[in-house]
Amino acid sequence: MTEDVQLVFPEATVTGFEGYSTWYNKVIDIFFDEQHTLKIADITSQSDQAAEVHVVVNWHASIWNAPDARSTRLMMDADQTWEVMRNSVGQPVVSKYIVNYMTYEPGSCKL
Numbered sequence: 001m002t003e004d005v006q007l008v009f010p011e012a013t014v015t016g017f018e019g020y021s022t023w024y025n026k027v028i029d030i031f032f033d034e035q036h037t038l039k040i041a042d043i044t045s046q047s048d049q050a051a052e053v054h055v056v057v058n059w060h061a062s063i064w065n066a067p068d069a070r071s072t073r074l075m076m077d078a079d080q081t082w083e084v085m086r087n088s089v090g091q092p093v094v095s096k097y098i099v100n101y102m103t104y105e106p107g108s109c110k111l
Helices: 016-027
Strands: 006-008 013-015 031-045 050-063 072-086 092-104
Touching: 006 016, 013 016
Parallel strands: 006 092
Antiparallel strands: 006 013, 031 050, 050 072, 072 092
């Protein structure tokens, strides 16, 4: 089931564990000092086997680009949609994760 998972980020769409691992190994070198605050988590049942979750996460992170003297601060709300379904043993799993859009706070740097 992990090979079917699709993750849609602003900069890339990846599929499966290998696609996610490649993406993740790139971004862990970009952001530090992160804070994630859940603002919204609305669940809409599609059936007894599937649901859609609307999530808004306030995300703050620092970014340092060599050779800049200082880091910059990223501050935003990330609006997301998660498609959740039950796996073969009935556990809920995310089958698709989409970043719909980002709303930057005043003073934030941009991605």
